[in-house]
Amino acid sequence: MDYEAVMKLALERGFYFPSCEVYADAQAGFWEYGPSGVSLKNKFLELWRRELIRRDEMLEIDGSQIMSKSVFEASGHLSNFADPIIKCIKCNSTFRADRTIADIAKIEIPESAGLEEFDNAISQNNIKCPKCKGDFEKTKKFNMMFRVGIGPEEEEAYLRPETCQSIFVDFPRLFKTMRGKLPLGIAQVGKSFRNEIAPRQSLLRLREFYQAEIEIFCNPSKLDDMDKFSEIQDTIIRVQTDAEPVSMSCKEAVESGIIPNKFVAYYLGILTEFYEKTGIDITKSRFRKLDDKEKAFYAEVAFDFEVETIIGWLELVACNYRSDYDLSNHAKKSTAKFEVMDNDEKVLPHIFEISMGIDRSLYTILEHSLRDDKEHERIVLSLKPYLSPVHVGVLSLVKKDGLKEKTDEIYLQIKRKCDAFLDHSGAIGRRYRRLDEVGSPFAITVDHQTLEDETVTIRKRDSMEQSRIKISDLDSTISESIAFP
Numbered sequence: 001m002d003y004e005a006v007m008k009l010a011l012e013r014g015f016y017f018p019s020c021e022v023y024a025d026a027q028a029g030f031w032e033y034g035p036s037g038v039s040l041k042n043k044f045l046e047l048w049r050r051e052l053i054r055r056d057e058m059l060e061i062d063g064s065q066i067m068s069k070s071v072f073e074a075s076g077h078l079s080n081f082a083d084p085i086i087k088c089i090k091c092n093s094t095f096r097a098d099r100t101i102a103d104i105a106k107i108e109i110p111e112s113a114g115l116e117e118f119d120n121a122i123s124q125n126n127i128k129c130p131k132c133k134g135d136f137e138k139t140k141k142f143n144m145m146f147r148v149g150i151g152p153e154e155e156e157a158y159l160r161p162e163t164c165q166s167i168f169v170d171f172p173r174l175f176k177t178m179r180g181k182l183p184l185g186i187a188q189v190g191k192s193f194r195n196e197i198a199p200r201q202s203l204l205r206l207r208e209f210y211q212a213e214i215e216i217f218c219n220p221s222k223l224d225d226m227d228k229f230s231e232i233q234d235t236i237i238r239v240q241t242d243a244e245p246v247s248m249s250c251k252e253a254v255e256s257g258i259i260p261n262k263f264v265a266y267y268l269g270i271l272t273e274f275y276e277k278t279g280i281d282i283t284k285s286r287f288r289k290l291d292d293k294e295k296a297f298y299a300e301v302a303f304d305f306e307v308e309t310i311i312g313w314l315e316l317v318a319c320n321y322r323s324d325y326d327l328s329n330h331a332k333k334s335t336a337k338f339e340v341m342d343n344d345e346k347v348l349p350h351i352f353e354i355s356m357g358i359d360r361s362l363y364t365i366l367e368h369s370l371r372d373d374k375e376h377e378r379i380v381l382s383l384k385p386y387l388s389p390v391h392v393g394v395l396s397l398v399k400k401d402g403l404k405e406k407t408d409e410i411y412l413q414i415k416r417k418c419d420a421f422l423d424h425s426g427a428i429g430r431r432y433r434r435l436d437e438v439g440s441p442f443a444i445t446v447d448h449q450t451l452e453d454e455t456v457t458i459r460k461r462d463s464m465e466q467s468r469i470k471i472s473d474l475d476s477t478i479s480e481s482i483a484f485p
Contacts, residue, residue: 001370003311013438029199029207036438039389039419040362045189048212050484051274058185059178063166065191066148069156071165074333080297081161082141083111084118085197090134096197097139110293115139144194159193163213168326175340182342182349183218203359210358217349219342223261232269238286245286260301267354271305277485279384280368284308298325307364314364318355324348381439382462385482390440391418392478395431397447399424407446410471418478436461
């Protein structure tokens with residue numbers, strides 16, 4: 001399967017498509033989820049809540065998407081949140097410097113590198129404008145924040161570039177009102193906005209995108225006091241520090257010093273377990289430790305959870321130990337108190353962040369689940385049953401002889417308990433193929449025998465195995481198969 005096959009499936013089966021695509025002036029970097037995509041996304045988030053949020057009794061909030069200028073002055077985004085850009089002297093086209101150098105000269109330079117490093121690479125490799133072969137101006141920084149004006153005076157504010165800042169500024173209130181105790185996890189799901197220079201490849205680099213972020217507030221003197229570590233100490237993770245990723249248990253990673261403490265290792269372990277349950281091939285994953293040039297400006301230690309795809313390694317989650325960077329800066333700017341009591345000790349908490357890109361994760365799930373079954377001449381989306389947009393298709397063999405009415409009756413019986421799709425039209429084989437492509441694990445067919453003995457044919461997506469089952473057993477059979485693990 002290639003990238004174009006994933007795109008074809010996404011467009012034809014209602015997963016996602018470009019925003020405002022009927023207009024010529026539609027802007028790049030904005031995509032919309034169709035019915036299948038919304039269903040998959042909601043189930044993915046429910047799994048995320050089950051496996052991460054509820055597991056550790058974290059709090060979840062829903063913050064504002066527009067925040068005051070002061071927030072981003074304190075966070076450092078107005079001064080540091082920028083990409084390197086180069087502008088052609090001849091045709092005035094603008095490009096991202098790091099990506100242009102990588103595409104033309106095959107040289108990887110971190111986007112956080114100094115501007116001179118980009119200029120030197122362009123000069124030494126004689127890199128010209130891809131459009132007109134003109135020369136470039138000196139590399140500059142472009143801030144990716146979306147500015148908005150509030151009210152008639154257009155008071156300066158910004159769309160959030162990440163969902164975590166409201167968690168940080170809300171922390172004192174949440175810790176007090178929810179009777180918090182360290183370590184405390186606070187999560188948020190929602191949209192973030194970044195004015196990307198060159199958005200590309202559908203869900204992989206967007207200007208408006210979904211994040212699921214978890215910020216765990218902790219006492220920095222107790223990072224190895226982690227009773228829950230025993231739950232994941234034998235979980236295998238793949239860690240890369242230099243060359244190839246190495247598989248090891250979380251316990252081995254801590255003992256070897258590759259991961260700095262049990263606190264960080266615990267969350268990398270449960271993150272791995274979560275992604276394994278999404279259907280992503282964990283043998284194609286890695287936690288890549290970032291060096292000082294690659295780390296975000298707020299990170300003390302950083303691991304990117306990346307998964308190998310047909311277009312290369314793709315970052316799905318940024319795991320950053322942010323120390324007290326955020327709370328200390330917000331405390332200084334706002335003059336509010338961010339210290340809390342941890343037993344008898346007054347602490348300014350440190351923060352470990354698990355920042356998940358939802359859109360990228362969903363793309364990767366689709367790619368890793370999509371297969372071309374050449375033997376049976378069909379495309380199959382082998383999603384985990386609990387993530388499938390359609391759990392079961394309910395089909396009538398023909399629309400006459402009372403079969404349509406019986407099919408409608410069965411559909412009404414099960415549709416409140418699972419995501420069911422009713423289909424009366426077309427050849428039965430083609431209807432099976434459409435359900436295979438949208439990832440439905442089951443298809444129920446109502447035929448003439450159904451009217452005689454109250455049984456239906458149930459077909460399994462992956463094996464194509466068919467068997468007779470009593471209508472009265474449908475609820476329990478389907479419910480057991482699509483239940484979350």
